[in-house]
Structure formats: C-alpha cells, structure tokens
Amino acid sequence: MTYFSKYYVYTLAYPDGHIFYVGKGQGDRIHQHEKEAQRYRYSYTAHPTGITSDKIHAILQIWASGALL
Structure with missing residues (x-):
C-alpha cells in the first residue's frame, strides 16, 4: 500500500544553512511566509515596530543582506 500525505514538512534557513524555522504545510504554504514578510519589506528598519x-x-x-530565502 502506498500512502501519500497531503502535507509536507519544510525548513527556512539563513544563507549559511542555519535553520530558523520548521513548518508543516500543504499547497504553497512555504511561500506564504515570504508573502507575509513582503508587507514589511520596504518599511523595515533595525528595530521595526508591529512585527x-x-x-x-x-x-x-x-x-536586507541581499540574499534570497
């Protein structure tokens, strides 16, 4: 019997490979984190309020470092 889950586990990591988040999702969940961050992208400062x-x-x-997620 083959079973495929509709969920997957993923990680978000710094460019050096250090993992800072582990999540479980389905569909495009992994991309939702970047979409959420986009709301703050151009107003980001060293100590942003509201985040x-x-x-x-x-x-x-x-x-901000010029790297991609």
Missing part, C-alpha cells in the same frame, strides 16, 4: 514574529525578522534580515 512580532522572529521568523519575519529573519526573512527581512536575509533580504
């Missing part, structure tokens, strides 16, 4: 997620901070720091 309570360490995950979003990490994504914004990666982008």
